[in-house]
Amino acid sequence: MLQNRLHVLTLFLFVCVSSLVSWPSASHGQNERVDDDPLYWMPASTLVYLKLEPIGSLLSHPLRTRIQADETIHALWKSEPLKELRGGIAVSELVLGAKLETLARDLTKFGAHLCINDQGEIVFLSRTRSARWLKDYIQKIVTLARGDNNKNKPGKVAETTYRGIRGYEVNKLIVAQKDDWLLVANKPEIAKATVDQMLDKNKESLDASPFYQRAKEFAERFDSNSNGSIATVYLDLDNIREAKAGWTKKIFSNKPREFVAELLFGGLLATLDKSPMAIGRLALNESGANMEILSPTQPGWFAGTREFYVGPNSKGVAEPTWKTPRGLASLSTYRNLSELWLRAGDLFDQKVNDQLAQVDNTLTTLFSGRDFGTDILGALEPQLQIVSASQFFPNALKPSIRLPSFALVGKLKEPDSMQRDLKRIFQSFVGFLNVAGAMEGQPQLDLESEIVEDAKIYWAEYVVEKDRKYENGLPVQFNFSPSVAFRGDRVVVSSTLALARQLISEIANPIANHDSSLTSPMLNTSVELDLAMIRDALLDNRDQLITQNMLEKGHSKKEAQGEVDVLLGLMQLLGSASGQLSFDEQVRLKIQVDLAGKESVQANLDKSSNGAEAR
Amino acid sequence: MSRTNQTIDWNAELESIDPELAWSPWEPSTKEPWSIDRSALLHRRAGFGANQDELKAAIKESPSACVDRLLGKKSQDSSIADTFEEESAIxxxxxxxxxxxxxxxxxxxxxxxHSPSPTIEKLTLFWHGHFATGAEKVIDPELMLEQNRTLRRNALGSFRTMVQEISKDPAMLIYLDSVTNRKAHANENYARELMELFCLGEGNYTEQDVQQLARCFTGWEIRRKQFRFNPYQHDSGKKSILGFDNVDSGEEAIDCVVRHKATPQFIVRKLFKFFLCDEPEPADDFLAPLASAFVDSSFSVQAVVEKLLSSRLMLSGWPVGRKIRSPVDVALACLRGLQATxxxxxxxxxxxxxxxxxFYPPNVKGWDGGRSWINSSTLIGRANLVHDMVRDENTRFGGKSLSQWCELQRIRSSEGWLAYLETTLLAKPLTDDARRTLLSEAESKNDRTSLLIQLCSLPQFHLS
Known part of the structure; x- marks a missing residue:
C-alpha cells in the first residue's frame, strides 16, 4: 500500500524531480526572506554541506521552458513506457492535493540545505512558503504515513514535542517544523541539536567553522562563475578522512587500485588523499547544464608515484583535440604511460602486478622482443589522443552490427627508427590475425599501403568472399580495417583506414583543425562527446538494441521498441558534452552538457522517420 | 469387459499393461473425465507446461482437438505464428x-x-539431443542456427528426410570430423554414429557395415559452409550394407539404414522415453504398435507422437510423476505456468x-536425461535456478510484478496462491503435511515469491 511505504525524504525528492518532468502550470512570484540563516544552525562538525537553490528558479529556467516546448518530449511523455510514471504522478498529486510542481516550489520557496556530520547524522532544512502551509503539508504526510485509509495495518508514526516544537518519526526519519522551516533528520540527536541552535544560536555552528571559512575563501578566489547555480556542495576532506563514520572509510580506503582506474583517476585520487576540501557546483545556463568541482592541490602531492599523471611539477599539458568529420568522441590527455607501466610496483598490489607481468610478457613477444614498457610505451611522448568517429558504409552490403571507428594519436620521440619497427610489428600482427582467423573460418585480411604526400599509411582490409551470400549482413569483423599511419613525428593507430586517412590529413594542418576553445594552460585531460552523433550511431544499430533488450529483459518486440525509442528520443534532445580536468593551484574538473539546437533536433527527427520508413 | 471401458491403473507395472490397450486412443468417461489435471499432464509432456487460462481453455475442446492443436495440425491464428516467426528472425x-x-x-x-507451437519446439529439443552437435567444435553460430532450423523443419515430418538432411548438415559433419571424406581414406566416424546413435542402436550392425557405409559417404565435403559432393573423391565400387546389395551413393546408403528393421524400434523407444517415462525400459512387444505406425506412415514422426500423446497410456494419467524434469523444463514450466518473462x-x-x-550437448550421445539430471550439486542448483530467476529484476509476470499479477488473477490468499501453483506446476498433489508447512511459512513471510520458491524446491516439482 502506498500509505505504508511512504517515505518522507523519498516523497520530497519525488516531488522535486517529478515537478521537473511534469507539465507546467503558472509560476509563482518569489518573496525571499533572509533574516534566518541555516549556516548558524548546522553543526560545526559538518563534513558535507549541500545548498540547494529554490526549485522555483529551476522550474522557471529558460532551459526547462525549452525542453517542455520540444515536441519530441511531448511525444515521449505520452508514450507507453512512461505510462506508470504519469500514473504515479497523477496519484501523488491527487493524494497530496496539489500539483507536484507547486508543492516543490512551495517546499523550497527560499532554498534548502543539507548537512552530514562526522557521526553520519543528516539534517535537511528547507524554508517553505509559509508556516501555515507547512503545517498542512506535514499533516498530510503524517496522515498518509499513518495509513489512516488502511486500518488493518496502520503505519508507525511516533509523535513527540521538544522545546515546544512538535516532531514526528516517520519511517525512521524525524520531521519537524519551526515557523516556516521544515526540518528532516535521520537521527533524534541531530534533530534536537538543530532545534537548540534554531532557538538559542549559542553553539559553534558551520558558519564559524574553520573548514567553511576556508572553503568560502577558496570559492571566492577560484570559483569565478556561480551564475545559474542550482546546487553547491562543500566537502571537508580533512575531516572526512579522519571521521569515524563507516561511510567515509569506503571512499578513502586503501584498496589496491585497478590499472584502468589509476590511469583515468590516479591524479584525482592523489588530490583526494591530501586536499583539505572540495567544492562542487551544478549550474544551468542557456545551452545546458554544467558541473564544476574544485579542490586545492600542490605539485608535491604527485611527486614520485603519480608524476605520470601531471608531469614534472604538474606542468604536463594535454594538446588541443583533433576534430574529425562524423566524430563521436575525442579524448586528449597528458599521461606518461611508460612511467605508469614502470611504476606499477608502487601503485598496485601483488595481484595486479602479476597480471601486468603476464601482459608485459605477451606484449613483448607481440612487439618482436622489444620491451613493452621501455621501448614501445617509452617511444611515445606523454601527449596522447583517442578519437572515435561513426562509420559510413557506402555499399549495400554492410556489417549487421555497425561499430564506430577509433584511433590513438601519439607523438614519437624517435620517429625514424620507430616508424620502421611499428610497420614491421603491424605486419606481424596482421599475419597473426590471418592465421588465427583461418583456423576458425573467419574472414581474412588483405595487407596494403599507400603514401600520401609525406604520410605513409599501412592498413589491412577484410576480404568479402564473392561466392558467399551474407544473408545476415557482413560479420562484425568488417567494421575494422586496422591501420597504422605516420606523418612527421606523429603516429596514428586506427581501427579503420578512413579514420587514419582523416587524421593524417588533419595532422598536416594542425592550426585550422585544433579546437581553439581549449585555452587553459594547465589542461590535463579533455573529453568531448558529440551526443547527436552518438545517437545516430545507436540509431544505426536500433534493431540490435531491440534484440538485446528482448533477450536481456524478456520484453516483447513492442515493449523493447518502446524502451529503445524512449532512450533514442531522450538523446535527441542532447547536443554535446565535454569534460576538462586541469591542475594548477587547484584541480578543476568541469563537465558541460549542452542541449541540441532546434535545427539539429528537427534533423534528427527527419533522420529517425526516414530510418523507420526504410526499415 | 470391452476395451472402451477398460482403464489403466496408475500404479500398474509397465510389463503388465496390454500394449493394444495402452496405445488405443483415450476417450473421456465419467470415471476418467477430460480434466484440468489431464490437460496439465498433456501440456507438460507435449510442451513445457501451461498457465491456468490455457488449461481451462483446453478442457473446453476435445482431447483429440487439444492434441491436434499442440501438434500444430489444427489451424491457428496465422497472424500469431507470423508475428512470432518475424520476432524470432529479428x-x-x-x-x-x-x-x-x-x-x-x-x-x-x-x-x-513464446512459441505458439510448443510441441514442435519440444521435439526440436528432442532431435537436438538425438543428433547431438556441439557449438564448442562447430564454432560458427550460423551453422548451428541452420542445423536448428533443419531439426525444427523436420521435427514432426519424415524421419527419412530428417536423416538425409542432417547427414548433409555442415554443423553435423564438422562435429563428426567429416568435413572431407576421400575415397583413399574413408572417414568412419559419421557412418558409425549414424548406425549406433541415430538409427539402429548397438548390436544391429557390424564393423563391415561401418566400413561399407563410410565408402558411400566418400566425396561428401563441406566447402564454404555448404555441403558439396565431389565425384572425384567418391568410391564408386560396389558396397553391401546391412544386407542391402549394390548400394552406391550416400543417399541410397542412408535409405538402407532407415529401412532396417531395428530403426523403428530404436526411434519409437527414444520417443517413448522422452514423452512418457524415464523408467522402466519397455519391451519390444510393448512398442510394436508404435513401431508399426511409424513404418506404415513412411516414417512419419507425427504419426508416432500423435499416437503417444492421445493414447490411453498417456491420458489415463499413468505417466504422472514418471519423468524427471530437465533443467530447461524446470525453468520453462515456471515461466510458462506463470505467464512470466x-x-x-x-x-x-x-x-x-x-x-x-x-547448443552445447555434453557429447555426441546428447543428454542422458532421467536420473542423470539429479545429483547432490544439481539438486541445490535447480532450487537456486528458480530462486535466481524469480528474484531477477527483469522477471515479470504477465508484464507485471508477481503481486500485481496475482491481484489480476484474483489470487488474494496464501491458500489460493498455493492451489494455483499446485495445479499449474506440480505433477502430483502435495501431501497435507507439506501443504500445512508451506502455508504456515507463507503466512509468516507474507510473500508470494517465497512460497513459489519453496514449492519449486520440493522434490515433487522436479517430477513431470
Whole structure:
C-alpha cells in the first residue's frame, strides 16, 4: 500500500524531480526572506554541506521552458513506457492535493540545505512558503504515513514535542517544523541539536567553522562563475578522512587500485588523499547544464608515484583535440604511460602486478622482443589522443552490427627508427590475425599501403568472399580495417583506414583543425562527446538494441521498441558534452552538457522517420 | 469387459499393461473425465507446461482437438505464428551479428518460451539431443542456427528426410570430423554414429557395415559452409550394407539404414522415453504398435507422437510423476505456468551448471536425461535456478510484478496462491503435511515469491 511505504525524504525528492518532468502550470512570484540563516544552525562538525537553490528558479529556467516546448518530449511523455510514471504522478498529486510542481516550489520557496556530520547524522532544512502551509503539508504526510485509509495495518508514526516544537518519526526519519522551516533528520540527536541552535544560536555552528571559512575563501578566489547555480556542495576532506563514520572509510580506503582506474583517476585520487576540501557546483545556463568541482592541490602531492599523471611539477599539458568529420568522441590527455607501466610496483598490489607481468610478457613477444614498457610505451611522448568517429558504409552490403571507428594519436620521440619497427610489428600482427582467423573460418585480411604526400599509411582490409551470400549482413569483423599511419613525428593507430586517412590529413594542418576553445594552460585531460552523433550511431544499430533488450529483459518486440525509442528520443534532445580536468593551484574538473539546437533536433527527427520508413 | 471401458491403473507395472490397450486412443468417461489435471499432464509432456487460462481453455475442446492443436495440425491464428516467426528472425539476426554461438541459447529459449507451437519446439529439443552437435567444435553460430532450423523443419515430418538432411548438415559433419571424406581414406566416424546413435542402436550392425557405409559417404565435403559432393573423391565400387546389395551413393546408403528393421524400434523407444517415462525400459512387444505406425506412415514422426500423446497410456494419467524434469523444463514450466518473462541471457548462464546448455550437448550421445539430471550439486542448483530467476529484476509476470499479477488473477490468499501453483506446476498433489508447512511459512513471510520458491524446491516439482 502506498500509505505504508511512504517515505518522507523519498516523497520530497519525488516531488522535486517529478515537478521537473511534469507539465507546467503558472509560476509563482518569489518573496525571499533572509533574516534566518541555516549556516548558524548546522553543526560545526559538518563534513558535507549541500545548498540547494529554490526549485522555483529551476522550474522557471529558460532551459526547462525549452525542453517542455520540444515536441519530441511531448511525444515521449505520452508514450507507453512512461505510462506508470504519469500514473504515479497523477496519484501523488491527487493524494497530496496539489500539483507536484507547486508543492516543490512551495517546499523550497527560499532554498534548502543539507548537512552530514562526522557521526553520519543528516539534517535537511528547507524554508517553505509559509508556516501555515507547512503545517498542512506535514499533516498530510503524517496522515498518509499513518495509513489512516488502511486500518488493518496502520503505519508507525511516533509523535513527540521538544522545546515546544512538535516532531514526528516517520519511517525512521524525524520531521519537524519551526515557523516556516521544515526540518528532516535521520537521527533524534541531530534533530534536537538543530532545534537548540534554531532557538538559542549559542553553539559553534558551520558558519564559524574553520573548514567553511576556508572553503568560502577558496570559492571566492577560484570559483569565478556561480551564475545559474542550482546546487553547491562543500566537502571537508580533512575531516572526512579522519571521521569515524563507516561511510567515509569506503571512499578513502586503501584498496589496491585497478590499472584502468589509476590511469583515468590516479591524479584525482592523489588530490583526494591530501586536499583539505572540495567544492562542487551544478549550474544551468542557456545551452545546458554544467558541473564544476574544485579542490586545492600542490605539485608535491604527485611527486614520485603519480608524476605520470601531471608531469614534472604538474606542468604536463594535454594538446588541443583533433576534430574529425562524423566524430563521436575525442579524448586528449597528458599521461606518461611508460612511467605508469614502470611504476606499477608502487601503485598496485601483488595481484595486479602479476597480471601486468603476464601482459608485459605477451606484449613483448607481440612487439618482436622489444620491451613493452621501455621501448614501445617509452617511444611515445606523454601527449596522447583517442578519437572515435561513426562509420559510413557506402555499399549495400554492410556489417549487421555497425561499430564506430577509433584511433590513438601519439607523438614519437624517435620517429625514424620507430616508424620502421611499428610497420614491421603491424605486419606481424596482421599475419597473426590471418592465421588465427583461418583456423576458425573467419574472414581474412588483405595487407596494403599507400603514401600520401609525406604520410605513409599501412592498413589491412577484410576480404568479402564473392561466392558467399551474407544473408545476415557482413560479420562484425568488417567494421575494422586496422591501420597504422605516420606523418612527421606523429603516429596514428586506427581501427579503420578512413579514420587514419582523416587524421593524417588533419595532422598536416594542425592550426585550422585544433579546437581553439581549449585555452587553459594547465589542461590535463579533455573529453568531448558529440551526443547527436552518438545517437545516430545507436540509431544505426536500433534493431540490435531491440534484440538485446528482448533477450536481456524478456520484453516483447513492442515493449523493447518502446524502451529503445524512449532512450533514442531522450538523446535527441542532447547536443554535446565535454569534460576538462586541469591542475594548477587547484584541480578543476568541469563537465558541460549542452542541449541540441532546434535545427539539429528537427534533423534528427527527419533522420529517425526516414530510418523507420526504410526499415 | 470391452476395451472402451477398460482403464489403466496408475500404479500398474509397465510389463503388465496390454500394449493394444495402452496405445488405443483415450476417450473421456465419467470415471476418467477430460480434466484440468489431464490437460496439465498433456501440456507438460507435449510442451513445457501451461498457465491456468490455457488449461481451462483446453478442457473446453476435445482431447483429440487439444492434441491436434499442440501438434500444430489444427489451424491457428496465422497472424500469431507470423508475428512470432518475424520476432524470432529479428532475434536470430541480432544473435548472429554478435558472432558468438553462446548467445544462440537465449534465442532458442525465447522460442521455447513464446512459441505458439510448443510441441514442435519440444521435439526440436528432442532431435537436438538425438543428433547431438556441439557449438564448442562447430564454432560458427550460423551453422548451428541452420542445423536448428533443419531439426525444427523436420521435427514432426519424415524421419527419412530428417536423416538425409542432417547427414548433409555442415554443423553435423564438422562435429563428426567429416568435413572431407576421400575415397583413399574413408572417414568412419559419421557412418558409425549414424548406425549406433541415430538409427539402429548397438548390436544391429557390424564393423563391415561401418566400413561399407563410410565408402558411400566418400566425396561428401563441406566447402564454404555448404555441403558439396565431389565425384572425384567418391568410391564408386560396389558396397553391401546391412544386407542391402549394390548400394552406391550416400543417399541410397542412408535409405538402407532407415529401412532396417531395428530403426523403428530404436526411434519409437527414444520417443517413448522422452514423452512418457524415464523408467522402466519397455519391451519390444510393448512398442510394436508404435513401431508399426511409424513404418506404415513412411516414417512419419507425427504419426508416432500423435499416437503417444492421445493414447490411453498417456491420458489415463499413468505417466504422472514418471519423468524427471530437465533443467530447461524446470525453468520453462515456471515461466510458462506463470505467464512470466525473464532475462534470457541470464537464464542461459544459469542452465549451464545444471548440465543443459543448449547448443552445447555434453557429447555426441546428447543428454542422458532421467536420473542423470539429479545429483547432490544439481539438486541445490535447480532450487537456486528458480530462486535466481524469480528474484531477477527483469522477471515479470504477465508484464507485471508477481503481486500485481496475482491481484489480476484474483489470487488474494496464501491458500489460493498455493492451489494455483499446485495445479499449474506440480505433477502430483502435495501431501497435507507439506501443504500445512508451506502455508504456515507463507503466512509468516507474507510473500508470494517465497512460497513459489519453496514449492519449486520440493522434490515433487522436479517430477513431470
Amino acid at each position: 532475434l536470430a539476426r541480432g544473435v548472429l551479428a554478435g558472432g558468438d554461438s553462446r548467445n544462440l541459447a537465449s534465442w532458442w529459449l525465447h522460442r521455447l518460451l 525473464t532475462n534470457l541471457d541470464a537464464l542461459t548462464k544459469r542452465l549451464r551448471p545444471l548440465g543443459q546448455s543448449l
